[in-house]
Amino acid sequence: MGNATGPEALLDEVARALRDKLRGDVRRNEPMAMHTTFRVGGPADLFLAPQDDADLAVLLPILAQAGVPLTLLGNGSNLLVADAGVRGAVVRLTPYFAQIVREGDTLLVGAGAKLGRVVHVALAEGLCGLESTMGIPGTIGGALVMNAGTDIGSISDLVETTRCLTPTGDPVTLSGADLGYSYRRSALQGSGLIVLDARLRLAAGEKDAIKAKMERLEEKRTSRQPTRCRTAGSTFKNPPDIAAGKLIDRAGCKAHRIGGAEVSDKHANFIIAHPDATATDIRHLAHWMHRRVKDAFDRDLEMEVELVGDWDGWRADEEA
Ligand SMILES: Cc1cc2nc3c(=O)[nH]c(=O)nc-3n(C[C@H](O)[C@H](O)[C@H](O)COP(=O)(O)OP(=O)(O)OC[C@H]3O[C@@H](n4cnc5c(N)ncnc54)[C@H](O)[C@@H]3O)c2cc1C
The missing domain is CATH 3.90.78.10 (UDP-N-acetylenolpyruvoylglucosamine reductase, C-terminal domain)
Incomplete structure (x- = not known):
């Protein structure tokens, strides 16, 4: 990033370097209104959608070296992005990083997986516990950071471990206890850590009972919100x-x-x-x-x- 003069030239240079090396999307001045549920918000200087760990391993040092600040984006369902936009890079893991794998009574889920999909996979697998998050329109990454939930339970009840990266790309594994959870709060907030995936501890259950609970909760939500x-x-x-x-x-x-x-x-x-x-x-x-x-x-x-x-x-x- 040696020759750039001024912030715009630096960002252009960073974008060029990233386009050469990343398989995922690299965009300049992407309207954030496209990526939030409020459908408002001005442009992000850089918008990056890495496809996998290798893409992340490339982009993090480039951003760090150029001094470009990083904002993580999930489904944008808990955000109010300024009309003036976001300076630096917005990194969105969804729709990639969306694997859902059953191991015993746990699900190993990627940060980019939509919560709604995970709830339905759990139902198909006859696993209960996630119904409390029914109808929350976020990703697993956003849910872990926000401790998403309802009056009958939160994601914090289920998180066994989570794999994260520091902003410079060093791996960190945290246990549920490390995450310091309380109502809509977690130690991930403001930490700069990038959530890659989580292991959720569920329990075997009757599919009909799980489905009935999901339907009840959905009905309650649509009648009140x-x-x-x-x-x-x-x-x-x-x-x-x-x-x-x-x-x-x-x-x-x-x-x-x-x-x-x-x-x-x-x-x-x-x-x-x-x-x-x-x-x-x-x-x-x-x-x-x-x-x-x-x-x-x-x-x-x-x-x-x-x-x-x-x-x-x-x-x-x-x-x-
Ligand atoms: C109609 C509606 C109903 C809702 N109902 C509920 C509800 O019942 N309960 C509830 O708790 N919430 C609810 N929400 C709010 C929202 O859906 C949750 O907070 C959700 O967990 C946010 O997830 P997201 O993927 O959209 O995250 P975003 O809104 O995109 O981001 C939230 C935070 O997480 C960070 N983040 C996202 N992904 C990562 C990652 N991979 N690594 C590190 N940081 C990351 C972001 O930087 C940001 O700080 C509702 C929202 C809507 C629109």
Whole structure:
């Protein structure tokens, strides 16, 4: 990366070097709206979709040597990416790294595998335990980082081990206990580690019973949540004593709209992004919801949706 002058020239040079060496995709200025469930978000300087471990082994040292920061992307179902986009490289493992292999009563699953597919493979294998994650639209990588789950269980109940890479490509194997799990929290958050795969400990079960439980949970979800809209799931984490949605509802937020972003009237903790929504609209609306709950109940809700990218230009609008 010796001759580049200026950040754009450096990124062009890095992209060229990666295109020469990677089998997977290398794109410049990829709109992140294409890769998030909110369908908003500006361009990533570099967008990389390595196909396998060998591709990762090539790209990590190149990025590290050029000083290009790295952001991991799963299915983009818990992210609010800034309209200004993401500086540096976004690396997405899905749809590769998606193997699902049964070994005894465990499943060895790649970080790029979609949770929904893993749940259905478990059903086909007569393995129970994963039903609690039914309907969560993420990947295994995102689920491990976020400790995805519902009120009847989380992925942390099942993780035996996970194989990760450091940003410079060194392998690390962590046990479930190492991951420091609690509600929607893990030691992976902010660690810079790249999750490659996980071994999930399941239990033998009756297929009919597993299927019935999955159907019950799916019905519950579709009756309570706006599942067919552009959202990122729950905007705020639930405080220990009450659902965040109840506080937001009682603070009178349902159906409030800022620009193209609206508080769902079906579930007050969900923000719906209409086709004209920007990431800025969504962030303003989340800020407004937070303030309404604070003013009404003196409660400080914590964001569950993760802010990603270049938010430097954002300012809270206290008049909204
Ligand atoms: C309709 C809807 C319903 C939802 N319901 C639920 C629910 O019931 N329960 C729940 O917990 N969540 C729910 N969510 C939120 C979301 O689906 C989960 O947080 C999910 O686990 C995110 O996975 P993802 O692959 O989309 O990760 P992303 O949103 O892409 O990323 C989440 C985090 O994981 C990191 N990451 C992703 N992959 C890797 C990797 N391989 N290595 C290292 N870091 C990685 C990212 O950098 C980011 O920090 C819902 C979302 C929607 C849209």
